[in-house]
Amino acid sequence: MRTLLRCIALSAALAIPAAAHAIEYRSVAEPAILYDSPSDKGKRLFIVAAGTPLEVVVGLDKWAKVRDAGGSINWIERRALSEKRTVMVTSARAVVRQRPAADAPAAFESTKDVVLEVTGNANEGWLPVRHKDGASGFVRVTEVWGL
Numbered sequence: 001m002r003t004l005l006r007c008i009a010l011s012a013a014l015a016i017p018a019a020a021h022a023i024e025y026r027s028v029a030e031p032a033i034l035y036d037s038p039s040d041k042g043k044r045l046f047i048v049a050a051g052t053p054l055e056v057v058v059g060l061d062k063w064a065k066v067r068d069a070g071g072s073i074n075w076i077e078r079r080a081l082s083e084k085r086t087v088m089v090t091s092a093r094a095v096v097r098q099r100p101a102a103d104a105p106a107a108f109e110s111t112k113d114v115v116l117e118v119t120g121n122a123n124e125g126w127l128p129v130r131h132k133d134g135a136s137g138f139v140r141v142t143e144v145w146g147l
Contacts, residue, residue: 024056025085025146026064027115032080038063045074051115051132053086053146069113069145085118087129087139087146094144096137100126107137122147 030050035042038060048054048068057073058065064078069088089110096116097104100123108131110116120128122141129144130136141147 024059025053026056026066026081027084027086027146028052028054028076029080029082029084032076034066034074034076036074038065038075040077042075048076049115051086051117053088053115054081055146056081085146086115087118087127087144089114089116089139089143090145091143094139096129096131096135096139097126098137100124100128100138104138108135110139116144118146 028048028050031047034045034048036045037043052068054064054066054068054076056064057067059078062078063075064081065073066076067073069090089112092112094110096107096110098107110131114131116129116131116139118127119130119136125141126138127141127144127147128136129139
């Protein structure tokens with residue numbers, strides 16, 4: 001019995017950190033350089049556009065290890081990241097609806113790799129978004145990356 005209780009306690013202790021760890025997404029505040037290491041002396045790989053959503057894999061004091069929508073992992077200066085949330089369209093064509101329903105009229109259509117600003121929380125598979133031209137609506141969460 002004592003062994004069973006220890007196993008249960010150990011399982012619970014291991015589950016708490018896993019449940020507490022949430023995926024963090026941030027967007028790029030302004031065009032920024034991605035590096036191969038957490039140092040401005042590292043190899044400069046390429047420039048990432050403002051608004052691009054990135055997944056923060058590891059956060060250091062001044063640097064963040066990030067993953068982009070294509071799966072590449074690189075380093076960026078933490079100050080280049082914004083609290084503003086964006087997502088990137090991953091489907092060939094995403095219809096953004098006026099209401100969060102498949103039969104709702106289209107607000108606008110978007111193509112692959114277009115960045116949309118997140119304007120609220122996802123609910124029942126739909127995410128409220130706004131295009132940079134001001135058009136807004138709801139997109140299916142399965143058609144975007146960055147949540």
